[in-house]
C-alpha cells in the first residue's frame with residue numbers, strides 16, 4: 659500500500675486499517691485521519707506518536723493498560739488481537755512450557771503491582787529468553803523512566819505494525835536482544 663492510497667482513504671476505511679497500530683486504541687487512528695495528507699510512512703507514524711506524547715499521564719497509562727500481558731490470559735484464551743498473537747508467537751511466547759509461563763506471569767504481576775500498568779515490550783524484537791530477563795531488569799527502574807521506556811516500546815510496536823501495513827522495510831529498529 660502506498661501513501662497515496664493511505665491519503666485517499668475515507669474515515670471508516672482508515673480506522674479499519676490503522677485502528678490497531680496502537681493496540682486497542684482506534685481513537686488515535688481516528689484523530690490522525692484528520693491530519694492527512696501524509697508525505698510518507700515516517701510522517702504518518704509521527705502523527706500517531708505526537709498524539710501519544712501530547713496526552714496527559716493518565717492517557718499514556720491508559721494506552722499501556724490496553725496492552726495484553728505477554729504470555730498472559732488473553733494468549734491462553736485465544737483472545738489476543740491478530741497483531742499481538744503474531745508478535746507473541748514470533749517471540750516464541752506461544753510455546754513456553756508451564757514453568758516458564760508461570761514465571762513470566764509472576765513477573766508480570768509484580769510489575770503491574772509496582773507501576774500500575776502492564777509490562778510492555780516489542781515482542782518481535784525480543785525472544786522467549788530475553789523477555790523475562792528484560793522484565794526482571796525493568797522491575798527495578800524508577801516509575802518516571804519506566805513510563806517513558808514503556809511508551810517507547812509502544813512506538814516500536816506501532817512502527818513495525820505500520821511498516822507491515824505499508825509493506826515497508828522497518829528501518830532503524832534495534833536488532834533482537
Ligand SMILES: NC(=O)N[C@H]1NC(=O)NC1=O
Pocket residue numbers: 681725726727728741742745746776777778779780781782815
Ligand atoms: N504486553 C505487551 O508488551 N504486549 C505487546 N507487545 C507486543 O509486541 N505485542 C503486544 O501485544
